[in-house]
Amino acid sequence: MRPLPQWSTVAVDPPQQVVTATLRWGGNSADVTADHTVASLNPLVIATSIDAGQRAVLEYHDRASGRLLGVLRLVQMAAISAENTSLTLYHVAAGGHRCLVWPRRSWNAWLQNRLMLKNLATNHLNTDPAAVQKLMIAYLCPRPVVLVSVDAPGRQNIFPMDLIGPLERSGFFSLALRSTNVSVPTMLEQRKVVLSSMPAATKAVVYKLGAHHKEPLTNWDALPFAVRPSRAFGIPAVAAALRVRELAIVHSQEIGLHRFFLCRVVSDEALVEGAQLHHTGGFHQAYRLRQGMPLTEI
Numbered sequence: 001m002r003p004l005p006q007w008s009t010v011a012v013d014p015p016q017q018v019v020t021a022t023l024r025w026g027g028n029s030a031d032v033t034a035d036h037t038v039a040s041l042n043p044l045v046i047a048t049s050i051d052a053g054q055r056a057v058l059e060y061h062d063r064a065s066g067r068l069l070g071v072l073r074l075v076q077m078a079a080i081s082a083e084n085t086s087l088t089l090y091h092v093a094a095g096g097h098r099c100l101v102w103p104r105r106s107w108n109a110w111l112q113n114r115l116m117l118k119n120l121a122t123n124h125l126n127t128d129p130a131a132v133q134k135l136m137i138a139y140l141c142p143r144p145v146v147l148v149s150v151d152a153p154g155r156q157n158i159f160p161m162d163l164i165g166p167l168e169r170s171g172f173f174s175l176a177l178r179s180t181n182v183s184v185p186t187m188l189e190q191r192k193v194v195l196s197s198m199p200a201a202t203k204a205v206v207y208k209l210g211a212h213h214k215e216p217l218t219n220w221d222a223l224p225f226a227v228r229p230s231r232a233f234g235i236p237a238v239a240a241a242l243r244v245r246e247l248a249i250v251h252s253q254e255i256g257l258h259r260f261f262l263c264r265v266v267s268d269e270a271l272v273e274g275a276q277l278h279h280t281g282g283f284h285q286a287y288r289l290r291q292g293m294p295l296t297e298i
């Protein structure tokens with residue numbers, strides 16, 4: 001028996017509407033579909049604009065049926081303040097999902113964990129199987145993939161990210177990037193990045209650019225697609241992007257193995273309508289297949 005794939009690459013019209021996220025605490029609740037992001041993978045930390053107290057629960061529901069798909073149990077870690085606005089960081093203490101029926105749920109997790117432990121040396125996530133299981137629940141809301149451009153004299157780069165997102169109520173946009181990424185020093189110095197939302201059909205080229213997490217880009221002309229200067233910063237963005245956003249970095253801090261950047265959106269150009277490349281959990285796609293409504297796999 002083989003486990004389900006951990007991740008599924010899918011085409012979704014942005015912003016994704018298939019799954020909603022609800023934060024619940026002490027008799028209160030709030031829709032955080034566009035107000036929670038991953039701040040760090042190890043430990044697994046979620047950021048939100050809402051202060052939901054010491055303990056809260058994050059629920060993911062299928063929007064069409066209202067069915068509960070998964071739950072993360074959160075414990076408050078710290079608050080972050082930037083530009084007179086505060087955010088809350090929550091450690092993910094526990095989690096569970098209902099995408100597979102018992103006993104397949106436990107059996108699949110056991111098979112996935114066994115494979116992860118076997119591949120530990122090449123496991124790019126650098127985190128333990130229990131944290132990856134919880135991360136797959138956080139990916140029940142399909143996460144959009146963008147290419148991030150950074151530019152400084154002689155230190156340009158473009159690489160894929162999906163640990164990104166708006167924190168709606170605060171107006172911030174966050175990015176969680178491994179501290180070892182070659183572009184972190186450039187981002188800390190320049191305090192500017194450009195995000196190109198990538199069409200679903202560009203999967204192969206996007207994955208190839210994953211190499212630029214480790215090696216900077218030698219020359220913008222070396223890319224296999226056309227770029228054009230972004231509106232205010234003049235940083236090269238993908239010419240065929242669905243949407244291009246320029247972000248000013250206003251705060252950053254290390255959380256575990258990641259650097260968590262808080263940004264303000266300086267410009268936002270919606271260029272073309274179309275499906276964007278997204279990631280979701282493999283068990284989420286298995287659930288949708290069983291319901292006869294799979295997301296389009298790329």
Ligand SMILES: Cc1cc2nc3c(=O)[nH]c(=O)nc-3n(C[C@H](O)[C@H](O)[C@H](O)COP(=O)(O)O)c2cc1C
Nearest residue numbers: 124125145160161162163164176177178207210213
């Ligand atoms: C589509 C895609 C999205 C990614 N998103 C992120 C991200 O949001 N944050 C991050 O730190 N790394 C991201 N990565 C990079 C990888 O997780 C990993 O850091 C990279 O391949 C280098 O791995 P290593 O330094 O552990 O060897 C992404 C890679 C791909 C292909």
